[in-house]
Amino acid sequence: MRTSWADSVANSASEIAVADNNPLPRPTRSTYVPPHLRNRTASEAPTLPGPVTDRAGFSAAAGGSQWPRWGGGSGGNKPESGRPAQGYGYAGAGRGGGGGGGWNNRSGGWDRREREVNPFGDDEEVDTEHSFNEHENSGINFDAYEDIPVETSGDNVPPPVNTFAEIDLGEVLNQNIRRCKYVKPTPVQRHAIPIALGGRDLMACAQTGSGKTAAFCFPIISGIMREQYVQRPRVARTVYPLALILSPTRELSCQIHDEAKKFSYQTGVKVVVAYGGAPINQQLRELERGVDILVATPGRLVDLLERARVSLQMIRYLALDEADRMLDMGFEPQIRKIVEQMDMPTRGVRQTMLFSATFPREIQRLASDFLSNYIFLAVGRVGSSTDLIVQRVEFVQETDKRSHLMDLLHAQRENGIHGKQALTLVFVETKKGADALEHWLCMNGFPATTIHGDRTQQEREMALRSFKSGKTPILVATDVAARGLDIPHVAHVVNFDLPNDIDDYVHRIGRTGRAGKSGLATAFFNEGNLSLSRPLAELMQEANQEVPAWLTRYASRAPYGGNKNRRSGGGRFGGRDFRREGSFSRNLDYYGGGNSSTAAYGVPGNYGGGYAPGVTSAWD
Numbered sequence: 001m002r003t004s005w006a007d008s009v010a011n012s013a014s015e016i017a018v019a020d021n022n023p024l025p026r027p028t029r030s031t032y033v034p035p036h037l038r039n040r041t042a043s044e045a046p047t048l049p050g051p052v053t054d055r056a057g058f059s060a061a062a063g064g065s066q067w068p069r070w071g072g073g074s075g076g077n078k079p080e081s082g083r084p085a086q087g088y089g090y091a092g093a094g095r096g097g098g099g100g101g102g103w104n105n106r107s108g109g110w111d112r113r114e115r116e117v118n119p120f121g122d123d124e125e126v127d128t129e130h131s132f133n134e135h136e137n138s139g140i141n142f143d144a145y146e147d148i149p150v151e152t153s154g155d156n157v158p159p160p161v162n163t164f165a166e167i168d169l170g171e172v173l174n175q176n177i178r179r180c181k182y183v184k185p186t187p188v189q190r191h192a193i194p195i196a197l198g199g200r201d202l203m204a205c206a207q208t209g210s211g212k213t214a215a216f217c218f219p220i221i222s223g224i225m226r227e228q229y230v231q232r233p234r235v236a237r238t239v240y241p242l243a244l245i246l247s248p249t250r251e252l253s254c255q256i257h258d259e260a261k262k263f264s265y266q267t268g269v270k271v272v273v274a275y276g277g278a279p280i281n282q283q284l285r286e287l288e289r290g291v292d293i294l295v296a297t298p299g300r301l302v303d304l305l306e307r308a309r310v311s312l313q314m315i316r317y318l319a320l321d322e323a324d325r326m327l328d329m330g331f332e333p334q335i336r337k338i339v340e341q342m343d344m345p346t347r348g349v350r351q352t353m354l355f356s357a358t359f360p361r362e363i364q365r366l367a368s369d370f371l372s373n374y375i376f377l378a379v380g381r382v383g384s385s386t387d388l389i390v391q392r393v394e395f396v397q398e399t400d401k402r403s404h405l406m407d408l409l410h411a412q413r414e415n416g417i418h419g420k421q422a423l424t425l426v427f428v429e430t431k432k433g434a435d436a437l438e439h440w441l442c443m444n445g446f447p448a449t450t451i452h453g454d455r456t457q458q459e460r461e462m463a464l465r466s467f468k469s470g471k472t473p474i475l476v477a478t479d480v481a482a483r484g485l486d487i488p489h490v491a492h493v494v495n496f497d498l499p500n501d502i503d504d505y506v507h508r509i510g511r512t513g514r515a516g517k518s519g520l521a522t523a524f525f526n527e528g529n530l531s532l533s534r535p536l537a538e539l540m541q542e543a544n545q546e547v548p549a550w551l552t553r554y555a556s557r558a559p560y561g562g563n564k565n566r567r568s569g570g571g572r573f574g575g576r577d578f579r580r581e582g583s584f585s586r587n588l589d590y591y592g593g594g595n596s597s598t599a600a601y602g603v604p605g606n607y608g609g610g611y612a613p614g615v616t617s618a619w620d
């Protein structure tokens, strides 16, 4: 019988208790000793593993742990891959080999830990059992993700886990996970975390709001915690982060930074963010205080690299969030520069993880340049939207859009369907259009603010704060707010102007219906959106939405557009790992509900190439 994520939530505390007392063979786990209590002898610091040929990667290890314990002590073995794979448990976390080295070689040592601001705002000890039983996320429909089909392809795919307790990320990180009230891993976390802990490169595609941030943050933080002895070069004013997380927008980088700070609280792992539009000196000062994980937007990072204030020489982990956006025409040259033309260890030496809710095949092909013997993971159909979001499409002529929006907002206000705190995010195509609509809404008694690339960073951040707090419950945005932003209580996303690309639509509507909550998305469609009619109708159908008859008629007449080759094999489970076009080995794993996945990876590319002109304007 399948165990659902939701059902398991209720039982998690007991599962964890059982896991802790389980007499069955399980990975042996030495007691985790916080870094500040460890013996700090610098003599045994290993250097960065040298480049390797292709890695054999994951293999079973004898002796209780399913995976080899390369991340362990100075006497431990290294993986063939040349970089550490992490087994269950700490295997001594490097201490067994004879004392160990310093905590990396950060200046400032442990004392800073004492001054670390508590990002949870709780200063009491976290009571494990109580915390796991607490349902802060009450109202979250954890079942919602259970019927999602999961596909993995690649060699020797590490098996998924069902609970955080099975993974053993380390007690401090576990405690932070409990503080976040994450009781069970989401499906993408169940699969991606073991893959990443196994040292494997990963291309992961999972629906919006399904917990991808933690899926890449946990293994990185845990990995850095294990690698206590990395000796970093000492070059005045240059810092050497061990992990780099790149994202396309400033706001998203800030959000990932905030999340990563929470997850790494009291682990000794330092997270710093660098993004454009904010004073660089302040960011430089932060960097100088020490950095293990650098979260950055590409533009600001290139600046820091060119000033030689950051070196990528010690990077062990590279994560690209919204990876398909990062590799599209707007960003690809910058990403290539950062990854291939600076001093970052080559693929195969570093571990590379790419995450997004959408992964057009042509972008997958590009992305494979950055990956080595990687595993492809798809949770749900690539580029699909979650059926937690009720999608409506209304035929509205350009000239009627404002009054139509007004009707929606009035109805929403009167019905109070979504409660007092309901926030509405309205997407428009241009920056000027955003300003004009915001002004008009305010004039008509609807407090609104706006976020787009022509606003200063300060204005952007203020707008976001004002929206989040409910002070201005309507945010008019360009695509700068389309990806990644996790804003609680967004009940309604309105596509006032539809995007040209269906993937952009998927990300936009994904600002609601997150973490198992439901949401509403309304789109205004007219003849100007013809090319989107077919992919939109298909997407809605796949997400079990009601497709208006008029949209079906438009779709049947429309040329195939609005789609960057997302859907190739047809059917719900078609269109996956682009390597399956060849005879790549694969492994399919279902949580039920999925249709047969054996559909051929059909039709060859009809990649239209590129994004609509102007969409990069708001990106960093």
Ligand SMILES: Nc1ncnc2c1ncn2[C@@H]1O[C@H](COP(=O)(O)OP(=O)(O)OP(=O)(O)O)[C@@H](O)[C@H]1O
Residues within 6 Å of the ligand: 137, 181, 182, 183, 184, 185, 186, 189, 206, 207, 208, 209, 210, 211, 212, 213, 214, 356, 357, 483, 484, 485, 486, 510, 511, 514, 515
């Ligand atoms: N295991 C978990 N249990 C409960 N909530 C979780 C869990 N993992 C993540 N979340 C919450 O789910 C929400 C969405 O997570 P996240 O922002 O990582 O989604 P995402 O998949 O990256 O979405 P997007 O594709 O839009 O970037 C966040 O509020 C996060 O705190």
